[in-house]
Amino acid sequence: MSADRQGDMRMAEPLKNIYDGDFVGTFAALVREAWPPFDTARFAELVTGDGWERLELKGRMRRITLSLGATLPQRYEEALEALCAIDERCTGLAYLIFPDFIEVYGRDEAHWELSMSMLRRFTRRSTSEFAIRPFILERPERTLAAMLEWAGSEDEHVRRLASEGCRPRLPWAPALPMLKRDPSPALPILEKLRKDESLYVRKSVANHLNDISKDNPDVVVAIAKRWFGTHPLTDWIVRRGCRTLVKQAEPGVMALFGYGEDGGESSAGPLAEAARVHRFEPNRKEAAIGEETLLRYDVELPPEAAGGRVRLEYSIDYVRPSGKLSHKRFLVMDKPVTPGTTRLQGSKRHAWRELSTRKLFPGEHRIALWINGAEAAASSITLQAEGEGNR
Numbered sequence: 001m002s003a004d005r006q007g008d009m010r011m012a013e014p015l016k017n018i019y020d021g022d023f024v025g026t027f028a029a030l031v032r033e034a035w036p037p038f039d040t041a042r043f044a045e046l047v048t049g050d051g052w053e054r055l056e057l058k059g060r061m062r063r064i065t066l067s068l069g070a071t072l073p074q075r076y077e078e079a080l081e082a083l084c085a086i087d088e089r090c091t092g093l094a095y096l097i098f099p100d101f102i103e104v105y106g107r108d109e110a111h112w113e114l115s116m117s118m119l120r121r122f123t124r125r126s127t128s129e130f131a132i133r134p135f136i137l138e139r140p141e142r143t144l145a146a147m148l149e150w151a152g153s154e155d156e157h158v159r160r161l162a163s164e165g166c167r168p169r170l171p172w173a174p175a176l177p178m179l180k181r182d183p184s185p186a187l188p189i190l191e192k193l194r195k196d197e198s199l200y201v202r203k204s205v206a207n208h209l210n211d212i213s214k215d216n217p218d219v220v221v222a223i224a225k226r227w228f229g230t231h232p233l234t235d236w237i238v239r240r241g242c243r244t245l246v247k248q249a250e251p252g253v254m255a256l257f258g259y260g261e262d263g264g265e266s267s268a269g270p271l272a273e274a275a276r277v278h279r280f281e282p283n284r285k286e287a288a289i290g291e292e293t294l295l296r297y298d299v300e301l302p303p304e305a306a307g308g309r310v311r312l313e314y315s316i317d318y319v320r321p322s323g324k325l326s327h328k329r330f331l332v333m334d335k336p337v338t339p340g341t342t343r344l345q346g347s348k349r350h351a352w353r354e355l356s357t358r359k360l361f362p363g364e365h366r367i368a369l370w371i372n373g374a375e376a377a378a379s380s381i382t383l384q385a386e387g388e389g390n391r
Helices: 003-011 021-034 040-047 057-071 076-084 093-105 109-122 132-138 140-150 156-164 177-181 184-193 199-215 217-227 232-241 243-247 251-256 269-274
Strands: 276-282 286-288 292-300 309-319 325-336 343-351 363-371 374-384
Touching: 021 040, 021 057, 021 076, 040 057, 057 093, 076 093, 076 109, 093 109, 093 132, 109 132, 109 140, 109 156, 132 140, 140 156, 140 184, 156 184, 156 199, 177 184, 184 199, 184 217, 199 217, 199 232, 199 243, 217 232, 217 243, 217 251, 232 243, 243 251, 269 363, 269 374, 276 363, 276 374, 292 309, 292 363, 309 343, 325 343
Parallel strands: 286 374
Antiparallel strands: 276 292, 292 343, 309 325, 309 363, 363 374
């Protein structure tokens, strides 16, 4: 999604409330403008009927889609005429209902060409990245061929859909098992977009590469070696797309980006072993959920590190009620090493805040300092329940 659309997602709390009573009424009136026989009262009744309050974002979206299907003309082409009459006035996350309508009602073979054109059209104002996936699963060769054509579009939203829609591990969407096993059918799309002038598109290509790296790291290493150094925009994609491989200290990628003692073929490990960690510790050994911890570090790199790159990270092993740990790394710095920058000193604040994707639990949390993907020092912090700090 675009920055504006992502902003919509961040600001809505909870997200499902973008589909409130005001939205349903306003949208129904808009549809009726396009198609006067539209029964706005029946539509609203179907949408907000049994269980509506319990539905989350995607559940509410699908309820609206099905209610449209029950109240618009039953002939698919006629229903689309009504939607196309108003889609230019329907922009943002809430209007995922437009491509969702295509996903639900447009997958018959007879509708395929029309549905593809509608997904291309509707992605410009919300995104069709989720709705395209059943088409890929059902007709992979045909759909990916259409998406390869989209990669040449003048519209950045359509080009971005070409990459984003076939990501093997797209968040909020079902995975594409065939592309997790073998990503090669989608690679021509990425090749076509690897120098795209749009940051919106380049982010998608990079995220697509990162998805591939989780199941087929050798494929991404080979692409990175072939692409890196060919164009500044491509270099940006490669660095971002290899972020998981860098965290894993994959030797080929680490050498390509100049990490290591000599910036050449050396692996990440030797730099971490040769560095002297004079200090790595939290400002205090306890913190409560909702508070912050200041992590102080002082690292001296060997003189021979100059000319390469250094990536400094810290990790936290979050405790879980099951007893398992959830490992998460956070970037401190990633920069070239010059003769005058071999001493790295500073601090980093870590906020113990719960996120929608991370719930915190009291207990001892191991923290570690990482240099070029290898652990160099460790400590620990005891996390307390909210409100128990400074007692």
